Amino acid sequence: MNVEEIIKTEKKIPLPSRTIIHLSLVANKINEIITCSLKAYEMSLEQFNVLRILRGQKGKPANLSTLNERMITKMSNTTRLVDKLILKGFVDRSICPSNRRKVEIRITKPGEEILLELDKAMQKAEERILNNLNTKDLEELNKLLDKF
Amino acid sequence: MNVEEIIKTEKKIPLPSRTIIHLSLVANKINEIITCSLKAYEMSLEQFNVLRILRGQKGKPANLSTLNERMITKMSNTTRLVDKLILKGFVDRSICPSNRRKVEIRITKPGEEILLELDKAMQKAEERILNNLNTKDLEELNKLLDKF
DNA sequence: TTACAATTATTGTATATACAAATGTATGTT
DNA sequence: AACATACATTTGTATATACAATAATTGTAA
Structure with missing residues (x-):
């Protein structure tokens, strides 16, 4: 680098x-x-992010627009991203009863379990990435990044 | 943000x-x-980077491996990236006479001209990106990024 | 309430990218 | 010279992504 x-x-x-x-x-x-x-887990960064967002919902389902706002991807991809997670059984999707245009996406048990594995992998990755930076560096960096 | x-x-x-x-x-x-x-110039970031690298060569041709080292893209893409720049007439490619496995890629006059346009567009983009950061911020940020 | 606009999501298609295999050339070994 | 190996690039193919068009539902205003 x-x-x-x-x-x-x-x-x-x-x-x-x-x-x-x-x-x-x-x-x-x-x-x-x-x-x-x-x-190693056959998981893309985008899929991982979707899972994390869903976990953050604490049981409350998310619809596609919500996922989309929190992610970088375009709407058209989010549909197919979720498709893939459904295939793996990590999320499920159902039509929102109160507004049938919307879909409700929830993380499943297996999804939560794999997420715990992924958390560990992420932590190791972070250590690799940040091993030259101390807490003060990180704080300063965050402060600077806030200006963007 | x-x-x-x-x-x-x-x-x-x-x-x-x-x-x-x-x-x-x-x-x-x-x-x-x-x-x-x-x-606006129908130019991708990758294509732009290739042109900049070629300009940096100051007439000396670059081969694919060289371009590749300086870029993030994978080799297989670099070939096709250069293809597109050739189509537009911004670079040309010829087989290296001393080692016919290699290719020599050069920026053309039109390529240099468009690059001047692009430089201006880039500068405006940079101003938009960095308008909240002063010189000191940039220096600090660089220092921190060096630690990665 | 009917027509039209807005919202939400999906699909089609063209382009981009990643990875592996293939091509063509050069080098080294016996 | 014949062969294996290494090198530099290209091609094939599967997957990912972007953008536009479409479908389905809901909101709203005459």
Whole structure:
């Protein structure tokens, strides 16, 4: 993860551009490590996020729009994402009785169980990602990221 | 870009996880803004990066492996990425005479010209992205990102 | 209440990407 | 020279994603 090497190709990249490139590189690294950890469970990062959101609902079902707001994905993908989780038995979907346009998506027992496994894998991944940063670093980083 | 809203769904997300989520969100926002700016030129972020790398070569051709090292994409995509840039006339490709396994990829005049346009669009995008951060913020952020 | 607009989700399709296998070229060994 | 091996790139294919079009339901205003 050496920005300098990548950056040296263009003569002198100004600080703002450098920061953005730097951020993208770090984000990519993070993404790669996490995706790789999840792959052992045949779970994509997006699927994992859906499961986490559903767990956060504490039994209350979520509809697609809700999932969508909390995620980066586009609506059209969310449908198919949920399809895949249903196939694996980690969530179920039913039509909302009060508004039949909506669907209600819930996490299942097996879904909650796999999520516990995934939590552990995530924690290991995080340790790998953040092993050079201490609490103060993280706090500062959060503060800076808040400005975006 | 309110992390809090996304984060409140799970009870209390510990600082390391929060930081990583936060970073991903910011990276996504950046990606979206930049991609959107480039779309006006029917140029993907990846294509743009290839052009920038080629410009950085200062006339010296790059082969696929070189492009690949400097980018995030996988080799198999780089081939097709370059295909598209050739179609648009922004780069050309020829077989390396000294080692015919290799290819030599060069940016063309039209490629350099469009790149100047793109530079301007990028600068505007950067201003949008970073308008809440001052130089000191950027320096600190870079310092922290270096730790990854 | 009927017609029209808005909401919610799904599907079709084109494009992008990942991964593995294949191609063509070069190098080393016997 | 013949063969195996390594290298650089390309291609095939399965999966993922984006965007637009469609379907189904509900809200609303004349």
